[in-house]
Amino acid sequence: MSLYRLAATAAALCVASIATPSGAGAQAVAGPAVSLSAGSRVYEGGAGLALAVALRAEYPISPFFLVEGAGSVANPVDGVSLSTTSVFELQAQAQLPGGRVVPYLGAGAGFARFRRGEAGTAEEGAVLSVGGGARIGMRRQLGLVADARLRVAASGDADAHGDVTVGLRYRFR
Numbered sequence: 001m002s003l004y005r006l007a008a009t010a011a012a013l014c015v016a017s018i019a020t021p022s023g024a025g026a027q028a029v030a031g032p033a034v035s036l037s038a039g040s041r042v043y044e045g046g047a048g049l050a051l052a053v054a055l056r057a058e059y060p061i062s063p064f065f066l067v068e069g070a071g072s073v074a075n076p077v078d079g080v081s082l083s084t085t086s087v088f089e090l091q092a093q094a095q096l097p098g099g100r101v102v103p104y105l106g107a108g109a110g111f112a113r114f115r116r117g118e119a120g121t122a123e124e125g126a127v128l129s130v131g132g133g134a135r136i137g138m139r140r141q142l143g144l145v146a147d148a149r150l151r152v153a154a155s156g157d158a159d160a161h162g163d164v165t166v167g168l169r170y171r172f173r
Helices: 003-020
Strands: 033-041 048-060 066-076 083-096 101-116 121-137 141-152 158-170
Touching: 003 083, 033 083, 033 141, 048 083, 048 158, 066 101, 066 158, 083 121, 101 141
Parallel strands: none
Antiparallel strands: 033 048, 033 158, 048 066, 066 083, 083 101, 101 121, 121 141, 141 158
């Protein structure tokens, strides 16, 4: 899966969630929340694919904006020039609250650990990220989150990868 296809999937998810009518059972976005998600990390335009797991914590600063801290890990992939094995990032996100499905877009920066080539030389550096997805309220405090992110090394190195994850979200009262 190319990074362009990953971005198109994220955009389609956001558009679909905006078109979803709001109804009973809507999950308020008024409190902080945590989520645990799993999915795929796609390297270098589909040259490699790995299982990714992410733990995220979000804190709303208004009904339309929130700050999210996240950590994710993935196995390194052989045959890829640069694999990102772990990422710790902070994102500012804008969301459209008001219904059971809350679409969002975000951008941020963070710190990543990379593995270079078959030799497995470890490196660390800054990353920039953009992402989008939807938070889906299921019960008063429990919900789902679907998320897609694109990341690039801030140094301009060859690392570009994307994550597509789905997970369980718990909102504190």
